Amino acid sequence: MDKNALRAWLRLSMTEGVGNDAARKLLACFGSPQAVFEQTEAALQQVVTPAQVQALRNVPNELAVQCVRTEQWLMHQPDTHSHALWTLGDPHYPQALLQLADPPLMIYVAGQTRRTLGNAVAVVGSRNPTPQGEQTAEQFGEALCASGLCVVSGLALGVDGGAHKGALRGGTTKAHWHTVAVVGTGLDRVYPRQHQTLAAQIALNGLLISEYHLGAAPLAHHFPKRNRIIAALGLGTLVVEAALKSGSLITAQMALELNREVLAIPGSIHATQSHGCHALIRQGAKLVQNAQDVLEELQLAPQQQVSLFAEAMKVGEEAGSSNNLHPLLTHMGFDPVSLDALQARCGLDTAGLQAQLLTLELDGAVGRLPGGLFQRLIRA
Template structure:
């Protein structure tokens, strides 16, 4: 992209009062941004309101700084195998799935491996969920993402804490050292910053075996109003969305709703009826989302996506599969069940003393069979 072309696209996207909808009308009427800015005020008023037409005839504040910053960012196009790119609505590499949305973004900033592009995401699955998942929820997110990766499907998520981060890690686990598009992180900031900062190392791993994507200009901080926009891109890029854990008031449910509105599949993992983090998934299932216990429940709904044989995603890899049982049954695990439970309740169920229970629970925790929850509760891990 030449600097003049970049300047025109940035001017169009940054002009106050010209949202994506108005910008798309202008592109449809006049062609590329350079042609738009050559139109008379009378011609612009055929497409825009008078206030919008007047705003478009003056360069927005801060435009030159944005041009300089973005141009400089693009000039360091490749550092240690990581490339920086800008894809506009007029480019042939713009993902077709986003063109089917009601409000596709004008520009997409890409940070990642040089050989990957967004057109490869036609077979991807979004994995989203709570920022504060239960231990089992985090395990499910990572295990399902790994199983999807083993089946050859890229995983799309939002780089947030909790389920998103676990999903990206699982997809990277599946890729190993193989140079392929493992995962895509759609973020709600400019690509010159990492949010949350705790995921800086994860973001670097993603740039080596995937992509980080944003529609927001460089320098954009993490503003609350931008994350629903991020969610719509996650839904738009992926073939379907898996919700691992979500409260009833959750951004993940926004992503699921947008996925459904786009005519795509929504999947949800059920959980304990006592867990607030399961209520969003249960609500989705009541509304028609497919209940998922293993990755094969996803693959069978999307048969064209199965790129390998049945061994690509064995049932045993499905972390929530009810058919998976431990090699040696433990009576304490049977008494624990799969819902969170207190030590007092376990003592009443088993007749064990508190001291004996504490000793055995510590052993099971160290072996990875149970997890310790806030409030003195324990929960069995489904992988056992």
């Protein structure tokens, strides 16, 4: 793309009051952004409203700055991955996004741009999951990617991050992306900052995508909007943990509107992070216990027969039959439990129980939840 074409695409996308839908109509009628800006007002009024015509006649204030910023970003090609800008009609533009009512006019991408999406599944969930929930996201991400699926998520803390990390461990193919992170900021920044390293790792074997211009801040309204891209890229959306009012349920609803499958992992009735999943299951979402359930629901022939939870239960049974399992873990079960309830089960005094819980927590066998609850963790 030459500078004039880039400037025209940026100008069209930055023009206030002209959204993706109106921009698509203009492109369908006139062929290119440059051609749009060469039209008379009368010609433009045949396609869009008078207010939008007037907006198109004005040059956005930040256009010059954005042009320079984007040109520099595209010129800077790291040794490990690539930067690119894909517009509607570009052969690299993901076809799945065209099923959206308002596909992005252009998307910024960073990563392995020569690879493709392949079959993909979106994995979403709470930013504040239980310790077991985050671990579950990692396990499913690894198993699904090992089975040949690309894992799509949003780079957020919690379930998103866990799913990306697991996928990076499980991926082996060099033809498709192991994981795709759809972000709510410009690609010249990483949000949240804690995921700087993770974002760099994703670029090595996957792709980072944003419809927001370089320099865009993590504004609250960006994230619900970007969820439609997550939903569109996946053949289905798997919800690991989600409260009743959460962005993950918005993504699930968007998946339904796109005729995608919705799947959910059940959890403890005592964990608010599971209530959204339970609501989805009551409404007809597929109840998922292992990665094989996902593959079957998506009607994909797995490259490997993977059942994380079956393996985890097998490990748990083996550990329970040996002398290596701490007795307190048997009393805990796998649901969140309070100190008082656990004390009633095991009969230890408070000081002794707290000491043992601390030891198990430091060993990674127990997680501490808000509200004074504890939960046994399944080791990966």
